[in-house]
Amino acid sequence: MKKLLVLLVLFLFIACSKQEEPLSAPIRSSPVPAIPEQPDNIIIEEPVVTPQEQVEPETTAVKEFRVVASQWKFTPNTIEVSQGDRVRIIAHSEDVTHGFVIKEYDISMQLDDNTEKTVEFVADKKGTFSFFCNIPCGSGHGGMRGQLIVR
Numbered sequence: 001m002k003k004l005l006v007l008l009v010l011f012l013f014i015a016c017s018k019q020e021e022p023l024s025a026p027i028r029s030s031p032v033p034a035i036p037e038q039p040d041n042i043i044i045e046e047p048v049v050t051p052q053e054q055v056e057p058e059t060t061a062v063k064e065f066r067v068v069a070s071q072w073k074f075t076p077n078t079i080e081v082s083q084g085d086r087v088r089i090i091a092h093s094e095d096v097t098h099g100f101v102i103k104e105y106d107i108s109m110q111l112d113d114n115t116e117k118t119v120e121f122v123a124d125k126k127g128t129f130s131f132f133c134n135i136p137c138g139s140g141h142g143g144m145r146g147q148l149i150v151r
């Protein structure tokens with residue numbers, strides 16, 4: 001009888017300890033695979049975001065123009081942009097000191113011989129605007145003009 005009782009107690013003890021194992025086992029196994037899966041997903045999503053960021057600078061790209069001033073003209077003498085464009089004008093003189101002025105955009109640069117000057121602005125006003133030399137540079141100074149066209 002004692003052996004039977006000992007066996008019964010042992011059986012119950014084993015039965016009870018087996019019930020505890022399945023409870024603790026899933027808790028340990030489930031968080032372990034879940035943690036590496038999440039960082040993997042985040043890493044995969046990040047390169048997808050990067051190409052979208054590369055698209056944005058294209059739409060807000062700067063439209064750059066290089067203007068050469070010389071007696072008595074600007075080359076090119078017409079600059080065409082769209083309203084809202086960010087415009088960069090890099091200008092220099094090939095000979096004597098000239099000016100580069102667009103009154104409506106508050107732009108005024110003195111262009112000394114072979115020294116580049118840069119101005120950047122947003123073409124927010126539509127229309128045709130004259131640019132001209134405002135520094136007396138010789139007999140043709142008065143006709144030294146060009147135009148900025150904002151469509």
Ligand SMILES: [Cu+2]
Binds near residue numbers: 136142
């Ligand atoms: Cu001039």
